[in-house]
Amino acid sequence: MQSFVSSLVSVAFHGLAYGMILYVISVGLSVTMGLMGFVNLAHGVFAMAGGYVMLTAMNRYDVPFLLALSIAFVSVAAASILLERLLYARLYTAGDLEQVLLTIGLIFMAVAVARLIYGTLQQPVHLPAYLKGQFSLLGRDFPAYRVFLIAFSAVLVAALWFGVERTRWGAKVRATVDNRPMAQAIGINTSRLFTITFALGSGLAALGGGLGADITAIQPTYPFEHLVYFLIVVAIGGLGSLRGPFVAALLIGVSDTACKYWVPQFGAFFIYAATIALLLWRPAGLFGKA
Amino acid sequence: MISPAHAAGYVSDPRMRPIEWLPWVIAVICYFAAPSYLPLGSFILIMILFALSLDLILGYAGIITLGHAAYFGFGAYVSGILAARVTADPLIGLVVAAFAAGLLGWLTGMVILRTRALTLLMLTLAITSICFEVANKATKWTGGADGLGGFAIKPILGLFKFDLFNKTAYIYCLVFLFLGWWLVRRLIYSPFGASLTGVRENVVRMYAVGAPVYQRLVIVYTISAALAGIAGALLTHSTQFVGLKVLSFEFSGDLLVMLILGGVGRIYGAFVGPVVYLVAQDSLAKQFPEYWYFGIGLMLVLVVMFARGGILGILDVLLSRFRRGKR
Numbered sequence: 001m002q003s004f005v006s007s008l009v010s011v012a013f014h015g016l017a018y019g020m021i022l023y024v025i026s027v028g029l030s031v032t033m034g035l036m037g038f039v040n041l042a043h044g045v046f047a048m049a050g051g052y053v054m055l056t057a058m059n060r061y062d063v064p065f066l067l068a069l070s071i072a073f074v075s076v077a078a079a080s081i082l083l084e085r086l087l088y089a090r091l092y093t094a095g096d097l098e099q100v101l102l103t104i105g106l107i108f109m110a111v112a113v114a115r116l117i118y119g120t121l122q123q124p125v126h127l128p129a130y131l132k133g134q135f136s137l138l139g140r141d142f143p144a145y146r147v148f149l150i151a152f153s154a155v156l157v158a159a160l161w162f163g164v165e166r167t168r169w170g171a172k173v174r175a176t177v178d179n180r181p182m183a184q185a186i187g188i189n190t191s192r193l194f195t196i197t198f199a200l201g202s203g204l205a206a207l208g209g210g211l212g213a214d215i216t217a218i219q220p221t222y223p224f225e226h227l228v229y230f231l232i233v234v235a236i237g238g239l240g241s242l243r244g245p246f247v248a249a250l251l252i253g254v255s256d257t258a259c260k261y262w263v264p265q266f267g268a269f270f271i272y273a274a275t276i277a278l279l280l281w282r283p284a285g286l287f288g289k290a
Numbered sequence: 291m292i293s294p295a296h297a298a299g300y301v302s303d304p305r306m307r308p309i310e311w312l313p314w315v316i317a318v319i320c321y322f323a324a325p326s327y328l329p330l331g332s333f334i335l336i337m338i339l340f341a342l343s344l345d346l347i348l349g350y351a352g353i354i355t356l357g358h359a360a361y362f363g364f365g366a367y368v369s370g371i372l373a374a375r376v377t378a379d380p381l382i383g384l385v386v387a388a389f390a391a392g393l394l395g396w397l398t399g400m401v402i403l404r405t406r407a408l409t410l411l412m413l414t415l416a417i418t419s420i421c422f423e424v425a426n427k428a429t430k431w432t433g434g435a436d437g438l439g440g441f442a443i444k445p446i447l448g449l450f451k452f453d454l455f456n457k458t459a460y461i462y463c464l465v466f467l468f469l470g471w472w473l474v475r476r477l478i479y480s481p482f483g484a485s486l487t488g489v490r491e492n493v494v495r496m497y498a499v500g501a502p503v504y505q506r507l508v509i510v511y512t513i514s515a516a517l518a519g520i521a522g523a524l525l526t527h528s529t530q531f532v533g534l535k536v537l538s539f540e541f542s543g544d545l546l547v548m549l550i551l552g553g554v555g556r557i558y559g560a561f562v563g564p565v566v567y568l569v570a571q572d573s574l575a576k577q578f579p580e581y582w583y584f585g586i587g588l589m590l591v592l593v594v595m596f597a598r599g600g601i602l603g604i605l606d607v608l609l610s611r612f613r614r615g616k617r
Contacts, residue, residue, distance in 0.1 A: 039408055039411065101594045105587040107587070109583075109584050228416060265427060275413075
């Protein structure tokens, strides 16, 4: 009994950490999908890029962890502005197929570049000393890194929620998600809003990739490997909201960890089956508007 | 998406144009002219059939899928397991694989076609991933990561033995590609094909005229899955081996790239794409494997940005310019 409880706590804890990472990465995808209707399969590329930038800064130039993380955020967000202006913006009005093809093309290129620069092996993660130990709470020990990860993501989520629900920029985003032509008609510069939101979403993905580098290994196949999970979060959570993907990400994080802990021989089978069942019941996701 | 000028279909003349015999003439010439390339040739023929099946749902019905390998792989494994355990007769294997893949296509199609866009895409990925997981874990039946081999396919009709040089396999694949092509061509030029194009171009209007959109999509998805299953079985029979790769996401991706390269929504795009892609891959990919995928990605971006019709689309533009210049 005692061991069952402790494994239950352990699964819930690790699942929560994984779910938080999933959320930080996928929330940008959900918002860009809701805002611009853009099927951006290359979202994982930004997460991978964030991970590589952070690890390179830390391993090669001895940059401290938090500074490296912010460098990853800023550089990936800046690069994504360039991509958005050059490529994405031209395809906002195109069909889904064009958007899918463009972003798959970007994945192929990113994977090839990552392999050329870093090789096929996963990047080593050297955590700073203050994140290495254990953190005890209620008589149990938790790895400090994951505690930090959960706390950091929670702060991020709160900041994001405040930004979207309480600021002028957030009001514009919500207005544009609801009705783009009307938002444009009352003088919101939607194309600039798209660029900023896209950059923010990509930056968050980079943060997620960097933060989660110890959980989701940074290697060239990253954008392919985790693509299904990001898409599941967005599809179950519904488009363009903050709350939906949050619940979906936590659900998936915990149940995926539980499945891998108790029935490893089935792999990710249950997650996929549950996703299909859920979408049969509610095709627009748990919180989506049908 | 695809301009009406390019879209062959119900409105255009369904009679065979002379140039449509060209691929078959070339295929027969290749059989005699390049005997050492027949293994590659058989694979190209199989991929053409597979690309045709994808073209039917992607190009004509507008269903965007990233998991078409599920049906190809399912057909390949079904015929492989059948050959290893029940009977190694190729034609029985082909029929069973077609039915099995069609059944899987019907069941999954009923689920995924209720959704749209991103969700649909995700479900196609998820279904392929499930198939992959099952094939990977059920080692007793599928051989898992080692692949399924060790069976010998019997001669076709008891007459034509599969040889080392793939001579029989090449003809075998060519015959079934021809049948598949004939079926797809008939479908496209039929009223059914016209209704698919209607769904692709304007689904709201199709609902408005009372067309049974969902049923049509499920039917075409099932047909396409069965064709993909046949292609998979052809691969099993010609190589006498099934590897996990046939169920992978990369395989679906490669197929999509081939079709895009040739030209989506046009029957011969599915012919040109695999030929160009696989011949280029055969010579380039071994020397520069990393640059190869970078090049593929770059090509996809360029096609989307500048040449939506693929190779055949570019040819169309050049031809029409040439004709205008003459006048």
